[in-house]
Amino acid sequence: MENASADNAADVIIVGGGLMGASAAFFLRKRGRSVILLERGLIGQQASGTNFGNVRRQGRYLTQLPLAHRSREIWSRLPELIGEDCEFVPSGHLRVCFTQEQAGRLENYAHDAKAYGLELEILSANALRSRFPYVGHEAIAGSYAPLDGHANPRLTAPAFGRAARREGASVEENAEVLSIGKVGEDFHVETRDRGTFRAPTILVTSGAWAGAMSSRFGEPVPLVARGPQMGVTEPLPYRIAPVLGVSSPLDLETVYLRQVTRGNIVFGGGNRGPVDLEACRAYVDPENTLNQMPQLRRLLPGIAAVRIIRVWSGVESYLPDDLPIMGPSEKVSGLFYAFGFCGAGFQVGPAVGDVMAELIDTGRTSLPIDAYRIGRFAQQKAA
Amino acid sequence: MADLRVVVVGAGPAGIRAAQTFVEAGLRPIVIDEGNASGGQIYRRQPAQFRRSYETLYGFEAKTAKAIHDTFDRLVGQVDYRPETLAWNIYDGAVHTMRDGVAHKIPFDALVLATGATDRLLPIKGWTLPGCYSMGAAQIALKAQACAIGRQVVFLGTGPLLYLVSYQYAKAGADVAAVLDTSALSGQIHALGLMTSRPGLLAKGLYYRAQLLARGVPVHNGVTPVEIEGTDQVEAVRFRTRSGAERRVACDAVGMGFHLRSETQLADLARCAFVFDEDLAQWRPETDSDGRASVKGIYLAGDGARVLGADAAEKSGRLAALAALQDLGLPVAVRRMDVLRREQQRMEQFRRGLARAFPWPAELARAVADDVLVCRCEAITAGELRSTATLKGAPELNRAKALSRVGMGRCQGRYCGSAAAEILADVRGERVEAVGRLRGQAPVKPLPLSAVRGAAS
Numbered sequence: 001m002e003n004a005s006a007d008n009a010a011d012v013i014i015v016g017g018g019l020m021g022a023s024a025a026f027f028l029r030k031r032g033r034s035v036i037l038l039e040r041g042l043i044g045q046q047a048s049g050t051n052f053g054n055v056r057r058q059g060r061y062l063t064q065l066p067l068a069h070r071s072r073e074i075w076s077r078l079p080e081l082i083g084e085d086c087e088f089v090p091s092g093h094l095r096v097c098f099t100q101e102q103a104g105r106l107e108n109y110a111h112d113a114k115a116y117g118l119e120l121e122i123l124s125a126n127a128l129r130s131r132f133p134y135v136g137h138e139a140i141a142g143s144y145a146p147l148d149g150h151a152n153p154r155l156t157a158p159a160f161g162r163a164a165r166r167e168g169a170s171v172e173e174n175a176e177v178l179s180i181g182k183v184g185e186d187f188h189v190e191t192r193d194r195g196t197f198r199a200p201t202i203l204v205t206s207g208a209w210a211g212a213m214s215s216r217f218g219e220p221v222p223l224v225a226r227g228p229q230m231g232v233t234e235p236l237p238y239r240i241a242p243v244l245g246v247s248s249p250l251d252l253e254t255v256y257l258r259q260v261t262r263g264n265i266v267f268g269g270g271n272r273g274p275v276d277l278e279a280c281r282a283y284v285d286p287e288n289t290l291n292q293m294p295q296l297r298r299l300l301p302g303i304a305a306v307r308i309i310r311v312w313s314g315v316e317s318y319l320p321d322d323l324p325i326m327g328p329s330e331k332v333s334g335l336f337y338a339f340g341f342c343g344a345g346f347q348v349g350p351a352v353g354d355v356m357a358e359l360i361d362t363g364r365t366s367l368p369i370d371a372y373r374i375g376r377f378a379q380q381k382a383a
Numbered sequence: 384m385a386d387l388r389v390v391v392v393g394a395g396p397a398g399i400r401a402a403q404t405f406v407e408a409g410l411r412p413i414v415i416d417e418g419n420a421s422g423g424q425i426y427r428r429q430p431a432q433f434r435r436s437y438e439t440l441y442g443f444e445a446k447t448a449k450a451i452h453d454t455f456d457r458l459v460g461q462v463d464y465r466p467e468t469l470a471w472n473i474y475d476g477a478v479h480t481m482r483d484g485v486a487h488k489i490p491f492d493a494l495v496l497a498t499g500a501t502d503r504l505l506p507i508k509g510w511t512l513p514g515c516y517s518m519g520a521a522q523i524a525l526k527a528q529a530c531a532i533g534r535q536v537v538f539l540g541t542g543p544l545l546y547l548v549s550y551q552y553a554k555a556g557a558d559v560a561a562v563l564d565t566s567a568l569s570g571q572i573h574a575l576g577l578m579t580s581r582p583g584l585l586a587k588g589l590y591y592r593a594q595l596l597a598r599g600v601p602v603h604n605g606v607t608p609v610e611i612e613g614t615d616q617v618e619a620v621r622f623r624t625r626s627g628a629e630r631r632v633a634c635d636a637v638g639m640g641f642h643l644r645s646e647t648q649l650a651d652l653a654r655c656a657f658v659f660d661e662d663l664a665q666w667r668p669e670t671d672s673d674g675r676a677s678v679k680g681i682y683l684a685g686d687g688a689r690v691l692g693a694d695a696a697e698k699s700g701r702l703a704a705l706a707a708l709q710d711l712g713l714p715v716a717v718r719r720m721d722v723l724r725r726e727q728q729r730m731e732q733f734r735r736g737l738a739r740a741f742p743w744p745a746e747l748a749r750a751v752a753d754d755v756l757v758c759r760c761e762a763i764t765a766g767e768l769r770s771t772a773t774l775k776g777a778p779e780l781n782r783a784k785a786l787s788r789v790g791m792g793r794c795q796g797r798y799c800g801s802a803a804a805e806i807l808a809d810v811r812g813e814r815v816e817a818v819g820r821l822r823g824q825a826p827v828k829p830l831p832l833s834a835v836r837g838a839a840s
Contacts, residue, residue, distance in 0.1 A: 042782055049785060154785045158775060234793055234829060284825065286472045286479045290486050293832050307829035309793040 010034040010170065012360060013189050013199040015177050015213065016206030018048035019153075019346065020338045022160035022171075023353025024203055026082065029167035031361045036197050037161070037169055038189065040176040040209075041280065044157025047207050047345065050282075050314025051228060052256060052268045053153045054243060055347045056093050058113065058120055058145040061323065064348070065116040066367040071351030075151065078350075082163035086156040089261065092242035093148035094123075094132060096139035096299065102247055103141035110143055120145050134240060136301050143247070150243050150258045153346055160353070177206075180213065182332065201360055203336045208277060208317035210325075210339035214374065218331045221377050222320055223340050226272035227282025227313035231289060233306045235263030245269075246299055255295040257303075265303065267296055272343075275315050282313035318342045319377075326352065326372035327359070336360060337374055387711055389704075390415065390478055390489055392470045392649060393497035395423020396693045397685025399455045400700035401495040406461045408708050408715075413463040413489060415470050415480055417828075421455040424499055424519060425693045427526050428452065440526060442551070443587055447693070471826035473653040476680070481830055485837040493680050493707035496649050497700055498687035502544075502640035503665075504798050505748050506757045506765065509611030510639065518640030522548045531557040533636025537620045539608060541566040541741040542642035543588055543692075549600065549638075550591035559600045560634045563622055565641070565744045567605040577736030584692065584733070601632075607747070611637055642741050643690045644801065651823030653681050659816040662738040663690065664745060665801065666820040672724050674703030675710075682707050690737075695730040698723050745815065748805035757806065758799040760792020765806055772810040779819040783807050793829055796821040 012028055014021045017039025025037040037043075055075055057068040079085050097103050110120035123142040128135055135142070165171045175194040180187055180202060189197040204210050211223035238261055245256035246269070255269035270292050275282040289311055297304050319325070319340045329335035338356050341348070359365050389405050391398045394416035405412040414421075420428045426448040429435055437445040458464075468482040477490040502517040509515070516524075516532045518540060524530045525548075535558045538549045549562045578585050595602055605625035612619040612631075619633045642663070650668040651657070656677035658669045667689060674682045682703035685696035702723040709715045751757065753766030768789050777783035780790070780803065789803045790796030796803070800821050808815040 042778070158786065162775065233832065283474070286474050286488070286825065289825075289830075290834065290836060293834055296832060304831075304833040307793075307831050308826060309829050310791070310795065310824050311826070312824055 008036070008195060009198040010036040011199060012036075012201045012203060013038060013187065013197050014203045014205055015180070015189065016204065016210065016339070017043040017157070017161060017171070017173065018046060018205060018207055019044060019157040019160065019349035020048075020341075020352045020356070021203070021205035022157045022164055023350045024205060024338070024356045025164035025169040025171065025353070026160050026167060027354045027357035028360065029164055029169050031357055033357070033361060035164070035169040036199065037164065037171045038175045038177055038191060038197065039171070039173050042158075042173050043161035043171065044154075046280065047314050047316040047341070048157040048349065049154050050230065050312055051153045051316070051343070051346045052230060052266065053150045053258065053346060054093070054256070055088060055090070055151050056145070056148045056243065057118055057347065058093060058143060058148060059095060059109070059247065060344065062112055062116050063368070063371055065113065065118055067348050067351050067355065067369070069117060070354065070367060071348045072147070074350040074354065078159075082159050084155070084159050086159050087152035087260070088149065089151070090147055090149040093145040093245070094135075094142050094242045095245045095247040096128065096135055096142040097247045098138050098140060098253070098298070100140065102249070106141060106143040106247055118145070132242070134300055134302055135244065136298050138298050144242070148243065152260075156346075156349070160350070180216070182334075185334075187334065201334045201336070203338065203356060203360065205338050207339050208275065208315045210337065211317070214337060217329060217335060219329060219374050219378070221325060221340065221374060224318045225275040225277055225315055226318055227275050227284070228268050228316060228343060229270060229273050229284050229288040229292065229311070229313060230266065230268040231284075231292070231308050231311040232267070233265040233303070234309050236265070236306060238263055240265070240300075244299055246295065252291060253295055255292055255299060257296065257300060265306065267292065270295060273313050277315070280315065282315045284311040284313045316341075316343050321376075324372050325374045326356065326369045327374065330373070330375040330378075387493075388413070388489070388491045389493045389495075389707065390491040391495045391497060392478065393423065393499060393685065393687065394418065394421035394455065394464070394466075395425060395497060395499050395685060395696065396451055397687070397696035397700035397703075398423065398495070398497035399451055400697045401497060401684055401704040402458060402462050403454055404701050404704035405708070406458055408713055411461060411463060413465065415468050415478065416464065416466045417469055419467050421464070421466075422448070422452060424523070426451050427523065429527060429529075433529065435529065444693070451697075469826075469828050470649060471828065471830055473649055481826075481834060484831050484834050486834050487837045491680065493682065493711060494653075495682045495684055495700070495703050495707060496687055497685045497696070498646040498649055500643040500645050500686035500690050501797060503642055503644040503743065503801050504639060505641050505744065506751050506755050506799070506802050507539075507608045507611055507639070508752060508755050509613060509617070511756055511759055512611055512613045512617050513615065514613065514617030514636045515611060516636065516638050518544045518548050518638050521638035522551065525551055525555060531555070531636075532638060533617070533634065534558060535560045535634045536636045536638060537561050537563060537632055537634040538638045539563045539620060540640040541744065542640060543737065543741065544640055544643070546588055546591040546595070550594055553595060553598050553600055559595070561620070561632045562595060562600060562602045563606045563608065563620065564602070564604045565606055565608070565747065566741045567625065570742065571604075571740040574736045574740035577732050577739065581730070581733045641743060642737075643686060644797075645687050645690060647687065648795065648823040648827045650676060650681070650683060650687075652825055652827070653678050655681060657820065662735050664743045664815055672727065673706035673720065674699055675706055680710075689734060691730045691734050695727065698726050702727060743801070745805050748802040749809035751802065751806065757802055758789040758792060760794050760798075761788040763787055763789045768803060768806050769810050772807055777807060778811070780804055780807060780821050781819065783818075784821060790821050795824065795827075
């Protein structure tokens with residue numbers, strides 16, 4: 001293996017320039033660590049740039065709320081931290097449901113979330129009608145999170161990438177990682193056309209592609225790549241402040257939408273679509289778009305008068321327990337992971353970078369991430 | 384054999400000849416047409432209650448237009464014709480259509496895309512004023528509705544359509560205030576050598592020009608457009624002549640177009656490979672000499688594959704259908720294919736001649752002032768695109784779109800894509816092909832959210 005020059009060496013190499021990698025690079029620089037961020041394409045092109053843009057805490061696993069709270073606090077401070085707001089608007093988040101059974105679940109969640117510091121307002125059918133008259137009459141109850149909201153995913157990861165660069169990180173785009181090997185205390189990271197990089201610490205934040213990397217270090221995970229089925233309508237006068245979503249045990253019914261301040265309604269949900277990991281592309285199955293239409297009309301009947309101008313997808317990765325992987329490798333010292341956010345990584349992204357930077361810098365985290373150990377799948381197998 | 388599903392998208396000259404070829408082979412093609420009657424743009428039919436003659440409507444092309452219309456009319460009953468139907472996506476071996484709010488999925492064994500071309504546009508200060516139309520729209524108004532786009536019309540741009548539409552307007556009695564061609568006359572004369580393979584077409588072009596001059600219509604070559612003036616409505620066009628003098632022509636409407644661009648979104652959605660066409664400075668789907676795309680079962684014909692005009696479109700429609708039949712294992716007359724293929728190759732030279740005679744004025748797109756809207760759907764100015772590219776970094780067009788919204792609106796970049804690519808390439812100091820092309824995304828045209836699924840077909 002060739003010797004890396006000083007330029008190609010740092011305290012930490014981050015593999016994968018999505019929101020997790022870019023925010024980790026930013027926060028590691030804030031802690032004074034030298035960082036090289038290697039991204040195969042451009043920063044934030046995959047799941048980070050193509051997701052719905054939900055800055056949503058309600059509905060998350062209760063144990064994930066501390067992480068979501070930390071992230072929510074970062075979302076508020078984006079202008080001072082990275083110099084732009086990424087179109088974050090804390091305009092509220094409303095989940096509605098169609099059955100009494102589900103209404104009971106919403107109520108229980110609101111009760112339990114309170115203990116974790118998340119205040120939710122449970123709305124009766126009448127309260128829904130009077131406060132959010134555009135919501136469909138099939139909705140019998142709602143749960144409103146006044147301080148959640150939405151942001152623009154296309155802008156967010158690139159903004160963190162530029163901020164990291166301004167803070168002194170070396171952000172290498174078009175640098176595809178071919179192999180990672182450990183030589184003595186250092187990892188040697190070989191890239192296509194861009195030479196070899198060297199660091200004693202590696203953070204793998206390569207999303208759907210991270211599974212192949214963890215496997216090579218003897219830590220395989222049952223990671224599945226899928227694409228969210230997104231779409232956007234033509235612009236309309238801005239009327240719908242909160243993000244709207246359906247709470248249902250059925251995937252098909254679980255659609256969500258948000259109106260951006262310039263007027264378009266962005267939507268998604270229902271079944272997910274196929275992914276081509278080699279081509280780095282995910283596709284929208286037209287059947288899914290057609291399936292979304294009646295569900296969107298249930299949620300927001302007025303949307304029937306509007307037209308879809310564009311659909312898109314992106315490469316996300318999912319784990320069977322719907323929880324991400326975050327933390328140190330349990331096999332190789334100096335190796336860390338943060339990937340597999342199961343379609344719910346955007347809101348927590350900034351805090352994931354912050355927490356991973358804290359973990360790498362201090363060896364510990366100030367909030368619990370134990371539930372996300374990579375070893376949990378190895379244990380399952382052993383049992 | 385009757386089980387074979389062949390689908391043709393488009394019912395212009397290429398689509399009609401493809402459908403005819405399938406019928407002759409004993410198949411019953413499904414023909415999907417966005418228009419309400421076959422004929423395409425060039426041979427667009429007038430509404431049923433209109434009574435203009437073929438000669439009035441199509442001039443030199445009257446006989447051809449009638450032949451095309453008659454051919455398709457005779458196919459009634461032998462094709463499954465679906466007018467006013469949008470093919471909005473191609474996915475997993477099926478075309479997805481929408482008609483009157485009802486969605487259908489049409490699986491195919493072979494698909495001929497004959498999607499035609501639209502005007503290639505360029506932002507000019509004032510081009511968003513009411514009264515500005517594309518050249519194609521100006522022609523449709525006349526052909527379909529017997530309407531002019533204004534009382535005093537300036538035609539601005541370049542390409543054979545510039546002279547044809549101006550002539551059609553003048554002949555119909557409209558006041559054509561000026562014809563402003565960004566291409567130099569000398570270039571058009573130099574390109575004649577390449578265009579002699581189709582002397583008829585060449586002669587027609589010269590005829591239109593002579594007719595315009597004879598009617599006292601000012602025709603200027605080698606112009607630089609400066610501004611389309613007006614407050615609530617087009618009032619005048621300012622331009623610089625070849626010698627640099629600034630002129631102003633009063634008008635209440637402008638028809639614009641800088642030659643044509645192939646409609647390639649469906650080929651893109653079908654994941655066909657694209658190549659950069661040096662002559663036209665635009666991307667087009669890759670095909671072999673018969674029209675086979677890189678994706679099995681997909682064939683391209685007409686101006687949607689290469690801008691060669693209507694006569695060539697008929698031939699390429701036949702050829703693409705024959706190639707499809709051949710690939711489906713049906714007997715085809717190989718000699719007939721040879722003849723068509725040779726004729727197509729001769730057209731290639733003519734196409735290069737046209738591109739040279741009426742070049743895409745890339746330098747005008749690159750020089751668009753910062754305050755001019757480039758992306759009309761999203762209201763993005765040239766300045767915003769430039770500053771995004773400079774401050775945020777956009778090595779290619781899709782990144783520029785993601786960060787600036789250019790090309791993100793309902794036209795999916797059909798209006799702004801060519802100019803946006805030039806502006807981005809200019810900022811980066813690169814050739815236009817280096818910044819790539821906007822990836823197509825479904826739906827091809829907006830889709831009503833009120834849609835329902837139709838019965839299986």
